[in-house]
Amino acid sequence: MLKLLQNEWMKLWSKKATWVMVLLLVVGVAGMLSLTKWLSTIDGNEASGGNVSVEGPSDAPDWRLQAEAERAEISVQLTDSKLSATRKSELEDQLKIAEYRLAEDAPPHGSYSRQQIIKDSSGIASFAMLFVIIVAAGIVATEFSDGTIKMLLARPVKRWKVLTSKFLATVLFGLLLMAAGFLVSVLLSFLLFSPDGGIELAVKGGEVAEVSIWPEALNYLVLAFVNIIVYTTFAFMIGSVFRSGSLAIGLSLFIFFTGNTVSALLSRYEIAKYLFFSHDLVSLAQGMAFIEGVTLPFAAAVLGVYAVLFLLVSYMVFSRRDVTA
Amino acid sequence: MAHEAEPVVRLENLTKTIRGKKIIDNVSLDLYPGQVTGFLGPNGAGKTTTIRMMAGLMKPTSGDVLIAGKSITADFEEAMTHVGVIVENPEMYKYMTGYKNLLHFARMHKGVTKKRIDEIVRQVGLEKRIHEKVGTYSLGMRQRLGLAQALLHSPEFLILDEPTNGLDPAGIREFRTYLRSLAEKAGVSVFVSSHMLSEIELMCDRIAVIQGGKLIDIREMKDGTKPHHYIEARPADRLAALLQTKGYEPEMLGEGFVIEEKADNIPALAEAVVGAGLALYAVRPHRRTLEDEFIEMTGGGQIAETAAE
Numbered sequence: 054m055l056k057l058l059q060n061e062w063m064k065l066w067s068k069k070a071t072w073v074m075v076l077l078l079v080v081g082v083a084g085m086l087s088l089t090k091w092l093s094t095i096d097g098n099e100a101s102g103g104n105v106s107v108e109g110p111s112d113a114p115d116w117r118l119q120a121e122a123e124r125a126e127i128s129v130q131l132t133d134s135k136l137s138a139t140r141k142s143e144l145e146d147q148l149k150i151a152e153y154r155l156a157e158d159a160p161p162h163g164s165y166s167r168q169q170i171i172k173d174s175s176g177i178a179s180f181a182m183l184f185v186i187i188v189a190a191g192i193v194a195t196e197f198s199d200g201t202i203k204m205l206l207a208r209p210v211k212r213w214k215v216l217t218s219k220f221l222a223t224v225l226f227g228l229l230l231m232a233a234g235f236l237v238s239v240l241l242s243f244l245l246f247s248p249d250g251g252i253e254l255a256v257k258g259g260e261v262a263e264v265s266i267w268p269e270a271l272n273y274l275v276l277a278f279v280n281i282i283v284y285t286t287f288a289f290m291i292g293s294v295f296r297s298g299s300l301a302i303g304l305s306l307f308i309f310f311t312g313n314t315v316s317a318l319l320s321r322y323e324i325a326k327y328l329f330f331s332h333d334l335v336s337l338a339q340g341m342a343f344i345e346g347v348t349l350p351f352a353a354a355v356l357g358v359y360a361v362l363f364l365l366v367s368y369m370v371f372s373r374r375d376v377t378a
Numbered sequence: 379m380a381h382e383a384e385p386v387v388r389l390e391n392l393t394k395t396i397r398g399k400k401i402i403d404n405v406s407l408d409l410y411p412g413q414v415t416g417f418l419g420p421n422g423a424g425k426t427t428t429i430r431m432m433a434g435l436m437k438p439t440s441g442d443v444l445i446a447g448k449s450i451t452a453d454f455e456e457a458m459t460h461v462g463v464i465v466e467n468p469e470m471y472k473y474m475t476g477y478k479n480l481l482h483f484a485r486m487h488k489g490v491t492k493k494r495i496d497e498i499v500r501q502v503g504l505e506k507r508i509h510e511k512v513g514t515y516s517l518g519m520r521q522r523l524g525l526a527q528a529l530l531h532s533p534e535f536l537i538l539d540e541p542t543n544g545l546d547p548a549g550i551r552e553f554r555t556y557l558r559s560l561a562e563k564a565g566v567s568v569f570v571s572s573h574m575l576s577e578i579e580l581m582c583d584r585i586a587v588i589q590g591g592k593l594i595d596i597r598e599m600k601d602g603t604k605p606h607h608y609i610e611a612r613p614a615d616r617l618a619a620l621l622q623t624k625g626y627e628p629e630m631l632g633e634g635f636v637i638e639e640k641a642d643n644i645p646a647l648a649e650a651v652v653g654a655g656l657a658l659y660a661v662r663p664h665r666r667t668l669e670d671e672f673i674e675m676t677g678g679g680q681i682a683e684t685a686a687e
Contacts, residue, residue, distance in 0.1 A: 056485040063482065067474045200469030204527065207433040207465065208486040209458035375396075376435040 057218030074184040081180045086241045093165035116160045124151040146256040153261040162251030170242040177234030178277035185227040189285045190301030193293035212372040276334035286363035329359040386567040391441035403591040416582035417571035424591040425571045433463045462533035468524025472513035487531035502526045517544045538570040554581045575669045608664040610634030611656040
């Protein structure tokens with residue numbers, strides 16, 4: 054299997070397009086962060102970073118007003134008796150953090166601080182998603198369209214092994230893109246943004262504690278990657294079932310871009326919960342649920358089921374197909 | 379047909395049905411080491427389908443292919459270990475060098491070393507260009523690379539589907555010599571499909587003819603042809619009548635006729651023709667080509683009803 058994976062890896066990097074994709078990812082992430090930097094200078098002193106808390110109109114720092122507003126809002130939400138247990142504990146944790154900030158005078162990171170930029174690194178995922186979809190769509194389909202599939206399958210290697218090597222190569226490529234994007238993101242956050250005196254807080258065992266931003270950043274990256282994998286298996290399936298890379302790319306990106314709208318339209322109905330494009334794990338982890346009653350574990354489970362389903366279809370079709378091309 | 383060796387490959391009642399149509403109907407055939415077997419048939423007869431089933435690219439509806447005793451349906455990997463395949467134009471990864479292509483395929487077989495890759499590159503005469511991208515290769519070079527990938531793992535059985543497509547006459551000749559030596563020296567069993575009958579005739583020991591999905595003839599090339607003679611005399615219609623009364627079945631060819639007869643009886647026949655008052659222009663031995671026989675066997679080689687190719 055390792056040799057097959059080596060083969061796929063070699064083929065992948067022998068294509069110029071692959072290098073172009075990595076380059077575009079780096080340029081894209083750099084561009085995004087430069088834009089953020091530019092916006093921060095336009096926004097003026099609010100983002101001047103450093104340890105200075107900018108005075109708000111009512112003499113209190115902005116973050117205090119926000120924390121107070123948050124505390125009030127959460128308290129109202131908590132009075133709702135229909136809250137699910139998980140949602141309730143989420144809100145209680147948020148409340149604890151807001152109260153802690155007010156009591157201990159512990160400001161959060163400013164939106165243009167180095168720490169916040171690193172925490173938000175999962176934004177690179179949309180670049181990675183685009184390129185991984187392209188690779189996943191083509192990795193099986195181009196073997197058919199180039200006619201090389203005959204050479205590849207007339208070997209003493211069972212087809213499921215060939216397909217597995219292709220899937221693993223795609224996932225590995227995705228990991229690599231995420232890693233490269235994160236690296237660029239961190240590098241530029243150090244170059245372009247200055248740190249502020251904000252404090253990252255989390256609830257651990259019922260107690261509010263100061264934590265590092267790194268685990269959180271990585272957590273978001275992992276969640277974003279799970280989302281990527283689901284789209285990847287979808288593109289992989291379309292590519293291997295219909296043997297058309299362009300169809301797979303088109304369909305996957307179409308769903309990626311319109312998915313949010315569709316699930317928003319359907320959000321009143323139960324079905325919206327069970328669509329794979331309804332769930333953005335990073336948003337869920339940040340406490341933004343677009344569909345009521347959806348929790349992070351639930352969404353992750355739905356995505357997992359879809360990924361397995363897509364892979365099953367790919368394997369069944371690929372290993373049974375008569376190669377006539 | 380007496381074969382001392384055990385067959386390397388056995389097709390056992392191989393059948394393929396696609397959308398209710400029997401493309402391949404109960405084909406059984408044995409292939410032996412050291413023999414080149416030609417596979418002939420008109421377009422749509424099922425050549426490609428049969429070959430793809432032998433190469434593991436299509437699954438038989440029923441029946442089986444045994445390679446070195448291993449079933450291609452039950453023991454796919456074991457069976458395919460012994461097979462080298464060139465299916466039509468060898469499509470390689472154009473964006474990689476010839477060497478990387480070979481490395482790629484070598485990794486899919488057990489025990490193919492770098493040394494073996496170098497050796498095979500030398501054998502097919504690609505040393506000078508092997509580190510260039512396949513996209514820059516001529517068709518002839520791609521054919522060589524195709525041969526190299528099929529022989530990397532020293533297979534006992536080599537399947538070739540229309541291997542001389544796109545080769546120039548010199549290339550075809552070289553290819554033919556190479557195949558013969560593979561069979562004779564390395565004892566490889568070669569199965570080659572082609573529509574170029576003169577090619578098959580020159581390189582094969584045996585031919586199998588398929589038509590309408592059925593194997594209609596298997597014959598050894600050496601004993602396959604009975605002696606024939608060409609005879610031309612005027613008036614032609616009287617010659618035809620004469621030949622018929624003598625029990626021949628004359629076959630028109632140009633101005634004269636071809637009859638089945640051995641050389642010993644020709645002087646007497648010539649005498650009879652002259653004695654009957656006909657003007658004899660020519661009598662000569664006639665070598666029936668494979669093409670003649672093929673057309674006779676397949677009835678002119680019309681496209682079969684099911685276009686499977």
